Amino acid sequence: MFGPAPLARTWGVKLNMQVPAPVEYERATSLTEVFDLLERYGPESRVIAGGHSLLPMMKIRLARPEVLIDINDLTELDYIRIDGGELRIGAMVRHATLMSSPLAGEYYPIFAEAEAVIADPIVRNRGTVGGSLCQADPAEDLSAVFAALKATVVISGKSSSRTVPISEFHTGPYTTVVGPEEILTEVRVHLRANAGSAYEKVERRLGDWAIAAVGAMVRIEGGLIVEAGIGLAAVRAEHYSAPEAEQILVGSAPSDELVERAASLAGEHCNPSADQRGPVDYKRHLVKELTTRALKRSISRALPEGA
Numbered sequence: 050m051f052g053p054a055p056l057a058r059t060w061g062v063k064l065n066m067q068v069p070a071p072v073e074y075e076r077a078t079s080l081t082e083v084f085d086l087l088e089r090y091g092p093e094s095r096v097i098a099g100g101h102s103l104l105p106m107m108k109i110r111l112a113r114p115e116v117l118i119d120i121n122d123l124t125e126l127d128y129i130r131i132d133g134g135e136l137r138i139g140a141m142v143r144h145a146t147l148m149s150s151p152l153a154g155e156y157y158p159i160f161a162e163a164e165a166v167i168a169d170p171i172v173r174n175r176g177t178v179g180g181s182l183c184q185a186d187p188a189e190d191l192s193a194v195f196a197a198l199k200a201t202v203v204i205s206g207k208s209s210s211r212t213v214p215i216s217e218f219h220t221g222p223y224t225t226v227v228g229p230e231e232i233l234t235e236v237r238v239h240l241r242a243n244a245g246s247a248y249e250k251v252e253r254r255l256g257d258w259a260i261a262a263v264g265a266m267v268r269i270e271g272g273l274i275v276e277a278g279i280g281l282a283a284v285r286a287e288h289y290s291a292p293e294a295e296q297i298l299v300g301s302a303p304s305d306e307l308v309e310r311a312a313s314l315a316g317e318h319c320n321p322s323a324d325q326r327g328p329v330d331y332k333r334h335l336v337k338e339l340t341t342r343a344l345k346r347s348i349s350r351a352l353p354e355g356a
């Protein structure tokens with residue numbers, strides 16, 4: 050189960066003493082230039098955003114691109130706005146920006162709750178939404194958040210763009226459907242009335258990756274849950290989601306018993322592995338407990354005050 054980043058995390062101290070292999074460097078100032086550079090340098094080139102995942106992988110030679118294409122000047126991808134009934138988040142939005150965005154927070158408090166427990170201020174000031182999703186680390190918090198929110202991502206290439214549901218974006222640990230001459234440009238989240246969301250994470254110490262983390266979203270109409278999303282990080286849930294738990298919630302009135310049944314399903318259907326963060330049973334227990342907490346808070350946020 051260990052992919053490059055868990056290994057990097059395990060051996061972090063030694064890795065910090067290493068240096069990446071020599072690499073060419075290009076700095077793009079527009080999307081057009083990014084696509085031209087990707088075309089010119091081919092599959093041995095990689096875009097670099099915050100660099101907080103790519104550079105550690107390069108240090109231990111798990112990633113060895115010949116050319117880095119720096120996209121930090123792409124201010125055209127640094128926005129959070131409402132458009133077409135959706136919250137639209139550009140790929141170059143930094144973790145810190147999303148954490149403190151009043152617009153994102155107004156609709157979805159899950160963003161601020163998740164971002165507050167991602168790494169530390171240094172990583173959050175630099176790491177990006179696009180980099181997080183494209184890194185596709187199984188413990189990536191934002192992947193669980195966007196799975197819970199049933200987001201759509203926009204992938205762009207030189208001559209066309211396509212939208213992909215988040216449930217089809219990740220093809221496995223560290224892999225996505227983004228092609229060699231494409232980049233992720235935007236994430237879209239449908240704006241929902243009467244919805245609530247929340248994020249829960251247990252980590253060994255402040256700023257660490259999750260032992261387990263759960264994001265939840267519910268929409269309630271006429272006293273019934275009409276839409277539910279549950280995203281899981283660090284427990285090898287397929288596509289970071291818990292469809293069995295989501296299904297049992299939809300169509301029922303919210304209750305403690307219903308939440309407990311959904312939380313049990315989430316714990317049973319994920320696939321955690323034993324590692325330095327704990328044994329399998331402990332991680333399943335965490336998923337159940339964190340799902341319960343995240344769902345309860347989401348439900349209370351979705352219900353009108355006093356209900």
Ligand SMILES: Cc1cc2nc3c(=O)[nH]c(=O)nc-3n(C[C@H](O)[C@H](O)[C@H](O)COP(=O)(O)OP(=O)(O)OC[C@H]3O[C@@H](n4cnc5c(N)ncnc54)[C@H](O)[C@@H]3O)c2cc1C
Binds near residue numbers: 097102184231
């Ligand atoms: C000490 C430390 C602790 C951390 N803790 C956590 C944590 O608790 N939770 C968590 O979720 N994350 C954590 N992270 C990861 C952090 O969130 C990174 O910011 C994130 O993984 C990658 O974002 P980035 O912008 O730095 O991407 P980069 O490192 O620049 O890129 C990562 C990958 O994505 C690709 N890429 C980047 N942008 C795009 C794009 N727009 N389109 C296509 N491909 C793209 C790159 O080519 C590369 O393959 C931690 C990182 C560090 C260093």
